[in-house]
Amino acid sequence: MTILLLAGTGEAQTLARALSEQGHAVVASLAGATRAPRALGVPMRIGGFGGEEGFQRYLQEAGIRAVLDATHPFAAHISNRSAAVCAAQGIPYCQLLRPEWTAGPGDNWVFIDREEDAAAHIPEGARVFLATGRQTLERFANLAGCYLICRQIDPPEAAFPFENGEYLIGRPPFSEEHERELFKRLAIDWLVVKNAGGSAPMSKLVAARDLGLRVVVINRPAQPDAPRVQTVEAALAWVNAL
Template sequence: MRALILGGTSEGRELAALMSARGWLVTSSLAGRVASPRLPVGEVRIGGFGGPAGLARWLIDQEVEVVVDATHPFAERISISAAEATRATGVPLIALHRPAWEPVARDKWRMVDTMEEAARITERDYHHILLTIGRQQLAPFAHDDLNLYVIRCVDRPDAPLPARHRVILDRGPFTVAAEKKLMRDNQIDCVVTKNSGGEHTRPKLDAARELGIDVVMVRRPELPGGGRITVVHTAEAAFNAAMEL
């Protein structure tokens, strides 16, 4: 059985190991946005396919029998390409997307739909902001000349940045204690994050709750529709779904 995993997440790596151990021929595709990505077992390709049409041709040429979209919940473009390509080719599509975070007691979340809305709120209402949104969507914050932004990402950003900023290059998983120290040391009064879900980066939310710090939470986009699409939340569930096709 041949599978294409659109990866870049811990769930994608877990699934690649699980399928490879059971005899599947697995190719994991990574976007190439991180300089030194964590590589899954099996064959790995870096970079795009040339849109939905290019992906559809690749699926046919490689005789792929199932596609698993295990990308980051905010990787909208590749998810749309996967839905369109599998609809055109008839290849089954499994969406392996971790559940979104939900607020609990004492959380102080402000929900927004776009990064531009998050930038307007932080500029107006806060002074020391922790940005944990990666390095691809920093531009909306760049025009704020007054407030201090602590920007944490894996690779150094090359986009325009706010006049007052500190860049911290780090990769999770993180601990609640370390997140609380980071927020205290930088006098953070607001955390901006995307609702990516998962346990590896959840400690920042626990730390913000314990310190009484506001969180501006960007809602995740809806999954695109597909031809034959199954939505699951764990690597094991994705493997079981593939075995049932």
């Protein structure tokens, strides 16, 4: 049985190794958003499938018998399409979706549904750290009165799209100490994050709490109505029960 692992998260890296060690035939798929991704120890394919029809053809031609979706919580288009195609073809599908972050004592968060809504909360003159990646950067165009710093993994291929900002290059994970020192050095007032969940990415939120920074948290998009687990262990159990 060949398993298609839709990757792109730390959980996917752990799953790829664990499934391979258990003797499963695994192909890991990455969307290609990051150049030179880390090797996963299993055969990898990089790039999209060519839409819904292309994904259907790939599943058939590659002999895929199960799909384990460990993509980012904000890769909802991929997850929804994959779940729908698998349901139509009778292929077992399961999504590994880690729990959302929730505010705790000392956190000063505001929740929004769209990047464009951040401007309703962040005042002019603020220095804003965008930990949301380059793919949605254009949606912050209405923060023209602020200074924006957008962190991304790969060096940019073009100039920053606005006059009031810059890119910062860095590859996670980042420690809490690193994030505290970075925010202090950059004189950050506001942090903007997607509600990705997970322990390692939370270091920036802990740093923001320690420094008393305001945080805008973007809510997750709608996820597929499909089998779902929250941990690597549960995902492995699902595979082994097939």
